[in-house]
Amino acid sequence: MSSDMTRSADKTLDKTPAETPETTTGGRIYRPLTDIVETDDGVTLMLEMPGVAAGDVNVTLEKRVLTVRGKVHTRTPEKLQLAYAEYGEGDFERAFTLSDDFDPDRIVAEVGNGVLTLTLPRAAEAQPRKIAVKGA
Amino acid sequence: MYYPTYARRSDPFALMRSMLRDFDPFTPPGRARPVFPAVNVWQGDDAVAITAELPGIDPVDIDISVKDNVLTLSGERKAPQVPEGARWHCNERSFGRFTRAIRLPFAASDDKVEARMVHGVLRIVVGRPEEDKPKKIEIKAA
Numbered sequence: 490m491s492s493d494m495t496r497s498a499d500k501t502l503d504k505t506p507a508e509t510p511e512t513t514t515g516g517r518i519y520r521p522l523t524d525i526v527e528t529d530d531g532v533t534l535m536l537e538m539p540g541v542a543a544g545d546v547n548v549t550l551e552k553r554v555l556t557v558r559g560k561v562h563t564r565t566p567e568k569l570q571l572a573y574a575e576y577g578e579g580d581f582e583r584a585f586t587l588s589d590d591f592d593p594d595r596i597v598a599e600v601g602n603g604v605l606t607l608t609l610p611r612a613a614e615a616q617p618r619k620i621a622v623k624g625a
Numbered sequence: 626m627y628y629p630t631y632a633r634r635s636d637p638f639a640l641m642r643s644m645l646r647d648f649d650p651f652t653p654p655g656r657a658r659p660v661f662p663a664v665n666v667w668q669g670d671d672a673v674a675i676t677a678e679l680p681g682i683d684p685v686d687i688d689i690s691v692k693d694n695v696l697t698l699s700g701e702r703k704a705p706q707v708p709e710g711a712r713w714h715c716n717e718r719s720f721g722r723f724t725r726a727i728r729l730p731f732a733a734s735d736d737k738v739e740a741r742m743v744h745g746v747l748r749i750v751v752g753r754p755e756e757d758k759p760k761k762i763e764i765k766a767a
Contacts, residue, residue, distance in 0.1 A: 525715035526707045535705055537718055539678035539745035566750075568669045575663035576678060603680035603745015 507582045517579030521559070521605075531591070531610040538581045539603035546605055550593045556584045557605065661723045662698070662747075671758070673729055673751045680745035681705075681718070689740050689749060694732045696751065699724035731757045 507520040521536040534557075538546070541559035549556045559581040565571075590612050597608040667674040677698065679687065687700040704720040707713075729751060737752035 522717040523715050524705065524718050525713070526705075527712045527714055528708050528710065532714075533707075535681075535718065537680040537745075539680040540743075542744050566667050566669075566674050566748075569667035569672065569674050570669065571665060572668040573664075573666040575660075576665060600744070602682060602684075602742075603678070 504576060509582055517577055518582045519577070519579050520583050521557070521581040523583065529611075531608060532587075534585070534605075534607040534609070536581070536583065536605040536607070537603065538600070538605050540578065541581060541600065541603065541605070543600040546598065546600055548596070548598050548607065550587070550591075550596065553587050553589050554584055555587055555607075555609075556582075557607070558582050559605065660725065661719075662725060664698075664725070664727060666727070668730070671753055673731075673753070675727060675749045675751070677747045678745065679742070679747050682745070684742040684747075687740075687742070687747065689738065691729075691733050691735055691738050691751070694729045696727045696729055696733070696738075696749070697724065698727065698747075698749075 505520045507518040509518050512518060521538050523537070524535040526533045526535075536557060536559075538559040538561075540561040540563075542562075545560040545562070547556075547558040547560075561578055561580055563578045587609070591609045592612040595610045597610075599606050662677040662679055664675050664677045667676070675696065675698075679700070679702075682700060682702050686703065687698070690697050699722070701722045702720045731753055733751045734754060737754065738749060739752075740747065740749045742748070
């Protein structure tokens with residue numbers, strides 16, 4: 490389905506920076522960890538985007554490239570200073586190249602507990618048609 | 626390179642082990658992983674806050690307990706339900722049980738701990754008990 494998918498997954502826990510040009514604001518952009526499952530009806534993508542609210546997700550499909558962006562609003566706790574950090578905070582961005590048999594109007598995106606689930610139903614004409622074989 | 630363990634000669638395999646440690650290709654130095662979840666710790670005069678990214682975990686599945694000065698965070702990441710016959714193209718997320726103990730700079734009581742989960746980010750605020758707070762000592766004039 491895409492070159493991004495076949496790339497071997499980095500199994501470390503560290504967040505991977507996205508392969509994007511640097512930002513003008515100096516903020517970091519991470520590549521969300523993704524699970525992709527395909528069924529006969531379509532493809533489901535699950536992207537881990539902790540800290541991203543439903544309204545801050547931007548999904549676009551242009552020329553077969555599905556781009557997902559998530560904005561994180563960092564909340565620095567008042568009166569507290571960061572003493573020890575194991576993870577960085579930043580926006581999420583990742584793009585996938587799709588095979589073109591998806592109906593862009595029927596893509597469903599929902600966010601729950603920091604995971605974005607994208608459901609891409611296959612276009613009706615691309616669904617494998619079963620041909621019944623009649624007995625003679 | 627000098628191997629002090631070998632100098633004692635009590636253990637014939639000590640040299641081999643220390644050499645293997647030097648050339649161990651599987652554990653790059655400073656990357657003793659995997660630890661889940663990664664945490665950020667925030668410190669202040671009255672409280673300590675711990676934040677962790679726990680995407681895809683229902684707040685119900687997270688257990689937080691405090692005993693003396695150790696805060697334990699445990700839970701389970703449940704694998705997504707996929708219909709039978711589904712093909713996996715990409716499997717970067719991981720699932721299963723996790724537990725992590727975090728040492729606090731003071732002994733906290735349970736009623737001073739507050740946890741909140743927003744969009745997959747857990748935030749635990751541990752209040753510092755009154756008796757642990759530094760006391761200002763006034764100097765009396767002679």
